[in-house]
Amino acid sequence: MTDLLAHVLIAYAVFTAASWRYSWLNQSYVTAGMAGAMIPDMMKIALILPGSKVEQVFGIPFDWEAIHTLGGTFLSVLVGVLVVIPDPDTRKRVFICLSFGGASHLFLDALLAKPSGHSYPVFWPVTRYSPPTPGLYLSTDWLPTLIAAIFAGVIYLANYRYS
């Protein structure tokens, strides 16, 4: 993936800029957007607890990568919404922020360089098709993160002056 820091910096910038347009979008909800941008990478738990191990222990098919798709991220967002108080406004706002944050991550990762020239089944379960990728960067590249940091820095300063 674009490394996680780049994802979170971009989410910070996008949601802070959106806060200028939507008065309800305060820093608590910018935080929710940033948390949303981390959701798809929860599949990295596979590094500690591989899916194949889960399959062996429980005797069921299992793949953490499902989290890094539209369907998996959506379900994770629903769980995330349950973490906040059952006030309709709070939950609706958190749903919106987690969703857009998660979607931004999925989109940016669909641009990663892959030797097959195709990304991953980002739209699953709607379709399993892995779209072609322009292969812009690797998750181990530091340049996208630097660009994201500069973008976030500019927005931070603009926000400081705006408020």
Added chain:
Amino acid sequence: MIWFGTLSPDQGTWNPPKNNDLAENYDEYIGENAEIGGNVVSTEPLVLDMIYGGGKNPKITIEGYEGEVSEGRRIVVYGEVKKDKTVEVIDMIVIPQTGVWYAYITSFVAGLWVLGRILNHWKPNTDLWGLKPRKLSWIEIRRGDSDD
């Protein structure tokens, strides 16, 4: 996750077999194109230690790569699966030495930042059993900002 786990590789939708597929059923994929990754353990011949979470990492020989790659580098290969645990390269990405560590460290920093922000901007509400947005962030309260 369980449903996704039942899916098998499908070239038509560009879901080539990957590390786990080759580790568990190598012979089934001979003649197909696969996308696999891991660390280089030797360079002549080029041998990949293919990452597999369910057991020992299989060693796969990579043929047809004409560039430079040194031991210890992380690589991702797209190529044709051949007999005797050999893959013929169609395309390959070599990840810089520092790249993997960089990714871990920045991800950790990102996680800490978001966790810090959650603690700063949200507080647990025990009546309603959930997190509630703070009007003033924890940092602002400590600084003595008022609620006006």
